[in-house]
Amino acid sequence: MGRRGIELNDVHRLIKSKIEEKKRSTVELLQKLVQEDSTRGNEYKAQAVIIERCRELGMELDIWEVQEQGLKEHPFYRCDRTDFKGNPNLAALLKGTGGGKSLILNGHIDVVPEGDRTDWEYDPYSGKVIDGKLYGRGSTDMKGGTSSLLLAIEVIKELQIPLKGDIIFQSVIEEESGGTGTLAALLRGYEADGAIIPEPTNMKIFPKQQGxxxxxxxxxxxxxxxxxxxxxxxxxxxxxxxxxxxxxxxxxxxxxxxxxxxxxxxxxxxxxxxxxxxxxxxxxxxxxxxxxxxxxxxxxxxxxxxxxxxxxxxxxxxxxxxxxxxxxxxxxxxxxxWQPGDLSPDHPIMSQLKNSYKQVMTSNPVIEASPWGTDGGILSQGGGIPVVVFGPGITEVAHDANEFIELKRIFQTAEILTLFIIDWCNSEK
Amino acid sequence: MGRRGIELNDVHRLIKSKIEEKKRSTVELLQKLVQEDSTRGNEYKAQAVIIERCRELGMELDIWEVQEQGLKEHPFYRCDRTDFKGNPNLAALLKGTGGGKSLILNGHIDVVPEGDRTDWEYDPYSGKVIDGKLYGRGSTDMKGGTSSLLLAIEVIKELQIPLKGDIIFQSVIEEESGGTGTLAALLRGYEADGAIIPEPTNMKIFPKQQGxxxxxxxxxxxxxxxxxxxxxxxxxxxxxxxxxxxxxxxxxxxxxxxxxxxxxxxxxxxxxxxxxxxxxxxxxxxxxxxxxxxxxxxxxxxxxxxxxxxxxxxxxxxxxxxxxxxxxxxxxxxxxxWQPGDLSPDHPIMSQLKNSYKQVMTSNPVIEASPWGTDGGILSQGGGIPVVVFGPGITEVAHDANEFIELKRIFQTAEILTLFIIDWCNSEK
Incomplete structure (x- = not known):
């Protein structure tokens, strides 16, 4: 066994125990996020919870209101909302020491409406936890995925793991209505050497997405x-x-x-x-x-x-x-x-993510093309950024009544992403 | 030329000149009827105009509110309206001297809604007369037809033409919604040896109607x-x-x-x-x-x-x-x-009506089966009454924006019906 193997195993052990330590607070964070109904036009309260957490993590915050002006001319812009006031976008930077690959971690804060409330067994914004599942609109799509991202960043911060490349965490509005939030982030200048979007993929890895x-x-x-x-x-x-x-x-x-x-x-x-x-x-x-x-x-x-x-x-x-x-x-x-995404399954970001997946899950990931578009298309087609969609949520319950997420998967995803981030951001540019 | 021929021609001449005399008041009556919007639930004001005219004609009036009770059990009853208060049915009797065939003259007072007002060139309830046409919702379907009936009765009354059989004039509600008004009249005991319903047939004669x-x-x-x-x-x-x-x-x-x-x-x-x-x-x-x-x-x-x-x-x-x-x-x-109607084209009521038609129009009538149901189905299927549908209105504009009727046809229909009534009601039972 080589030295690197031993080091990684040591770090991995530390990561595992840190995640164990943070499970409770992560669930509480996700509950708060689900309890704040962030349907279109009401994103600000859930966004405030995210901002607060990023501030605690000591990240450099960029909070801004999307302006129609400047976006309107972009060929990807297709939006029937004109007023974004009070519902900001967020980019939070964890600056690397330099020389490594940068990474965008992107999650959307907006959720689709709850539909017919009588179809829900519990209040759609309860955040109730039963038998390891957390229930509510947005739990799977995709506040659970965002919780994995924040947990991974927290683990890296607390374990003081050095990263060469920057992490740009984004919490955006408007994904469910066509991606204006992510487009605004891109046009604000946020680019990177790769991006992960933890949409509900059942922990499958999607290098390609159907637009x-x-x-x-x-x-x-x-x-x-x-x-x-x-x-x-x-x-x-x-x-x-x-x-x-x-x-x-x-x-x-x-x-x-x-x-x-x-x-x-x-x-x-x-x-x-x-x-x-x-x-x-x-x-x-x-x-x-x-x-x-x-x-x-x-x-x-x-x-x-x-x-x-x-x-x-x-x-x-x-x-x-x-x-x-x-x-x-x-x-x-x-x-x-929704723009399609088309990354080669052999791209380095794929290999590194697959590796991290195997280390945590001790099995090969399922590689597929997603049957739906995400904001990934905007980043890849619009910004030339290699994007992989991979997240803990359950595809089948997204947009449905009684939406839920398995908490176990949030922690597994965070663990995989922590390993991946360390690997990616410390790779040479 | 036989004696009867001479008599008829004399009477016919008198009828023609009486109708000429009554043209203006008939148009005014129809204008009043159209100006009273008698959509479902609002039939009473237009019905009041009819009642007033029947009273002037010295007819025996039966004005009653339809009661759901008693109707509900009838197999033809299919109605989602439960409150008929304030919007009465009317039957007006012109008693014959006895021994002749009785006749129901049936018209409905309800009209369909005007639809999109911007599609109308004039106010849908204007009753405006331009170039011999009277415009407005219900002009053709079927207040114009009812005006023909009332004019025919008026002519017979004023010329004091003796009738052996009874005339039962009916002005009913609910035709456009399935015929509860006529069903109520039937169940109230109004039966006859024949019936004419002057729905808008373009003056075609319909012994059969599609249900x-x-x-x-x-x-x-x-x-x-x-x-x-x-x-x-x-x-x-x-x-x-x-x-x-x-x-x-x-x-x-x-x-x-x-x-x-x-x-x-x-x-x-x-x-x-x-x-x-x-x-x-x-x-x-x-x-x-x-x-x-x-x-x-x-x-x-x-x-x-x-x-x-x-x-x-x-x-x-x-x-x-x-x-x-x-x-x-x-x-x-x-x-x-809407119940279908199925009268033999050779029934005496048909022969007599065709005859009267020829006398007035000097051409053969078009005999057809109507592509829509009328209240006739209720009278024929429910009461065994031979029913003919024949009226002055214009099929194509019924239920449409800019509905109108040609005044000339109202007078022609009244003339035909006057001759027919004299013939029918003086035929032996």
Whole structure:
């Protein structure tokens, strides 16, 4: 056994015992974070808890309100919120001694709404702990992941482990609505040699992430009384034709996917029909159907390319059906857009993270491509930063009622990340 | 030329000149009726105008509030309104001298809502007259038709033309919501040897009317994130399957139609998809789609039969697709139901009406089956009364913005009906 092996094992032992010591306070921190409902526009109270902890950790704080100005021109900006007042972004710096690789640790503070409260067994903002699980909106997505980050930083600080590279911890708003918080951080100048985003991945490691865009399609019909429906054109029936064309497009797009990371994914690039509204009266032929959905963007695709292919598919409907030629469907790319991420699974940040994972879990990690976008796409596509998405949360319960996280995984993730940070930030640039 | 011919021509001349004399007051009456917005729950003011006119005509008045009690048990009753207070039904009797055939003249006082006011060129309740057309909600459907009835009665009264059979004039509520007003009149004991309902038929004569029923179908899916949509079942896509099955059922049903009255109707028995709602979020797989629509009932069909055939079609979806076997769609027969009407085109009431039509219009009337139900179905199916639907209103503008009626047609219809009433009510029972 070489010297380095022994040293690492010693450090690892210290890390393990420090994490053990900090379990209780970490759970309390996460409870506080969950108890502060940080849905869109209400991020400030949970953000204050994070700021307070970063201050205690002696980090250099940069707290700022996002300004629409300056962002508006960026091609990734797609946001229907104009007022960010009182709900700041945070970047907290742990300065390295120099010469090592820098690292962004990024978590979003915003959570999606709790939905129907009657679907929840406990109050959605209870932070209740039962049998090693902590319950509440945001526990898994992704305040639990952020707690792992803060625990890793705390361990490194308390054990006084020297780092050459900087750590830039970011707690951002707006991830759930398209990433304006992370985009603002990037445009404020925060770049690094790598980034980790602990979104709920079930502790799988995602070097690639599916991007996505929302679409809204207006399908025209012609109104008539239902009794003489042959005098009208039913927008709902035409809408079914549109949906079927999109199913075909999805099929075509997925036939082209060769990346082995998708070998076990039934539909790597889904086109999801999420919402349809048409008609007002059972006895009338509806003259408009509005279809909303989400199209998945491959890690290697540009959004512009996907838009083009999508619009072309819909334009070609007119070749089969003259109604569509005379009344082409209208496509609107509205709402949030999540850039895809496309890191090589062989990138050094991947190897080092896999290594740390193996040291802690004594098994190989699952490497996959995520079926959803994260703020990682903004950092990688917008800032050229190698990004890995890896976190303790449970994919299946994100955005759902009775969202929870297993506390054990938060500690395991913190342990893996502590080892990884030491390794990464002390690697030469 | 025989004696009867000369007499009729003389009477006809008198009728023509009486109608000429009454044109202005008839238009004023219709204006008043249109100006009183008699949407559901607000029928009383327009009804008061009718009552006042019937009183002036010296008719025997029966004004009563519909009571849910007693109606509730009737198989045709399907009504979501429980409070009829203050909005009475009216029956006004013009007693005959005895021995002749009695006649119900039925018009509904309720109108459908005006919809989006900005779609109207004039105030929807203006009653404005421009170029021989009177504009406003209810002008065509069917206050114009009711004005024809009242004018015919007025002419007969003023010319003191003797009638053997009784005339029962009815002004009822609730036609637009399924016919509770006419059902209440029937159950109050008002029966007759024939009935005319001057709904807007473009002065076509409809011995048969398509009935209709509303349906609501709940199609189940399974929720999932759009990025892993293969983990869910899309209720919208399953909804398209349901719609396609209903298109097939419509096709099968219409293949069986042999009645020559439908020779020129592309879809005699339409199944109209009127409304679809599914999903809430573009990035989620929706777990429920709700489809509402209207199924046409043939004059010779019972509603129970159509319900059965419809439900069977949906139940058979499970044979092709196991999802439907495990999650059968749910069908609800909600809202209004309009009974079909099925009078032989050779019935004496038809021959006499056609005759009167020819005398006034000097051309043959168009005989058709209406593509929508009226209160006629309740009188014929529920009371065994031969019903003909024939009126001055314009089919195409009923329920639409900028509804209007041509005044000329009101007078022509009144003239035809006056001749018909004299003929019918003086025919031997």
């Amino acid at each position: 996505s865009m929302w679409f809204r399609i207006a399908v025209k019909g012609k109104a008539a009384h239902g009794g003489t429906r042959y005098e009208g054109i039913n927008a709902i029936e035409k809408g079914c034709t549109v949906i079927s064309a999109l199913n075909n497009l999805e099929h075509e797009r997925n036939k082209r996917v060769k990346d082995p990371l998708y070998d076990n994914v039934p539909i790597p690039l889904p086109i999801n029909i999420g919402k349809v509204e048409s008609g007002k009266w059972p006895s009338s032929v509806p003259d408009l159907a509005v279809i909303e959905g989400r199209v998945g963007v491959a890690p290697w695709e540009t959004m512009e390319h996907v838009e083009q292919e999508f619009e072309q598919c819909l334009a070609s409907l007119g070749e089969e059906d003259p109604w569509f030629k005379e009344h082409p469907v209208e496509v609107e790319w509205f709402g949030g857009r | 209709s029923m509303w349906f609501r179908i709940a199609v189940k899916g399974k929720a999932a994130h759009g990025g892993t949509r293969y983990e869910g079942i899309n209720a919208i896509e399953k909804g398209c399957t349901v719609i396609s099955a209903l298109n097939n059922l419509e096709h099968e049903r219409n293949k069986r139609v042999k009645d020559p009255l439908y020779d020129n109707v592309p879809i005699p028995l339409p199944i109209n998809i009127g409304k679809v709602e599914s999903g809430k979020w573009p990035s989620s797989v929706p777990d429920l789609a709700v489809i509402e629509g209207r199924v046409g009932v043939a004059p010779w069909e019972t509603m129970e039969h159509v319900e059965q055939e419809f439900e069977q079609c949906l139940a058979s979806l499970g044979e092709e697709d196991p999802w439907f076997k495990e999650h059968p769609v749910e069908v609800e027969w909600f809202g209004g139901r």
